[in-house]
Amino acid sequence: MTQSQRSPCPIACTLDLIGDRWTLLVIRDMMFFGKQRFEEFLESPEGISTNILTNRLKSLEQMGLIEKQPYSNHPRRMNYQLTEQGKSLRPVLKSMIAWGLQYIPDTEVPDSE
Amino acid sequence: MTQSQRSPCPIACTLDLIGDRWTLLVIRDMMFFGKQRFEEFLESPEGISTNILTNRLKSLEQMGLIEKQPYSNHPRRMNYQLTEQGKSLRPVLKSMIAWGLQYIPDTEVPDSE
Numbered sequence: 001m002t003q004s005q006r007s008p009c010p011i012a013c014t015l016d017l018i019g020d021r022w023t024l025l026v027i028r029d030m031m032f033f034g035k036q037r038f039e040e041f042l043e044s045p046e047g048i049s050t051n052i053l054t055n056r057l058k059s060l061e062q063m064g065l066i067e068k069q070p071y072s073n074h075p076r077r078m079n080y081q082l083t084e085q086g087k088s089l090r091p092v093l094k095s096m097i098a099w100g101l102q103y104i105p106d107t108e109v110p111d112s113e
Numbered sequence: 114m115t116q117s118q119r120s121p122c123p124i125a126c127t128l129d130l131i132g133d134r135w136t137l138l139v140i141r142d143m144m145f146f147g148k149q150r151f152e153e154f155l156e157s158p159e160g161i162s163t164n165i166l167t168n169r170l171k172s173l174e175q176m177g178l179i180e181k182q183p184y185s186n187h188p189r190r191m192n193y194q195l196t197e198q199g200k201s202l203r204p205v206l207k208s209m210i211a212w213g214l215q216y217i218p219d220t221e222v223p224d225s226e
Contacts, residue, residue, distance in 0.1 A: 007158035010213025010220040011141050011206060012134075017217070019134040021125075028124050045120035085216050092212055093124055095204040100123025103198050104130070107123040 017063055018089070022048055023056050024096070027065070027082070027089055036079045037071075060086070130176055131202070135161055137209070139169050140195070140202055143179070149192045150184075173199070 006012050018024055029035040029044055041053050048056075057080060060066040065086035068078040100107045119125050131137055142148040142157055154166050161169075170193060173179040178199035181191040213220045 005219070006160070008219060008221045009138075009141070009158070010210045010217060010222065012138055012159050013217045013220050014209040014213040015134045015137060019132065019137070021128045021132040024128060024132070025122075025125055028122070045122070046125050047119070088216065089212060091208040092205070095208045096127040097123045099202060099205055100127040103201065104123060104126045106118070106121060107126050108121045109123065 014092075017065075018092075022046075022052055023060065024089075024093065026053070026056050026060065027086060028093060030066070030080065030082050031087065031090060031093065036081060038078065038080075065089070127205075130178075131205075135159075135165055136169050136173065137202070137206065139166070139173065140178070140199060141206060143193065143195050144200070144203060144206065149194060151191065151193075178202070 004016070006016065018027075025044065025046055025048065026041055029041055035041055035044075038053065038057070041048060041057075042050065057066070057068075060080075061068060064083055066080050067083055068080050071077055071079045097109065101109065117129070119129065131140075138157065138159055138161065139154055142154055148154055148157075151166065151170075154161060154170075155163065170179070170181070173193075174181060177196055179193050180196055181193050184190055184192045210222065214222065
């Protein structure tokens with residue numbers, strides 16, 4: 001158990017990384033909608049704010065779940081992509097999709113998902 | 114899409130309900146450790162505070178994920194149990210256990226899990 005962990009429980013440790021209302025939506029946008037750019041994440045229907053998005057992209061990179069690469073240098077612009085560890089969250093997202101569709105009224109998956 | 118939902122996305126809606134660092138730990142304690150009483154949840158290694166626990170138990174009940182019953186009237190004490198909808202979160206927790214064990218160092222599942 002490292003110092004920042006609340007316990008050795010894999011659920012607790014996973015929640016320490018992704019247990020908030022926004023982080024997995026950024027992962028979702030990359031995984032199912034192929035989004036890579038800051039402006040693309042802002043366009044998602046939940047209306048993430050620029051400061052939350054900036055914060056989550058930085059956290060996700062520090063956790064090793066995404067990596068960024070410049071796609072333009074003048075002006076400098078970044079592309080964000082899932083690492084293998086980030087891609088491996090697919091079963092977690094899939095289980096939430098299944099649960100949400102079954103138990104939360106008026107949920108639906110867009111065609112592109 | 115109901116008024117309180119950010120979008121019809123089942124992931125976003127699921128996160129609206131359980132997207133925080135504590136809610137799924139209370140579910141975990143009920144599902145895998147058979148905990149039912151307020152004091153039992155307080156004993157978990159993550160050290161949930163009484164005010165967060167009170168808040169989450171109330172929210173979980175309002176969402177229909179748990180239900181409470183009195184097990185004593187003098188003094189009045191409550192038992193908390195998962196509903197069918199709450200129990201159906203098992204695949205979500207299982208996917209987090211698998212992901213945490215594989216990708217987060219120093220995580221482990223207690224014997225009773």
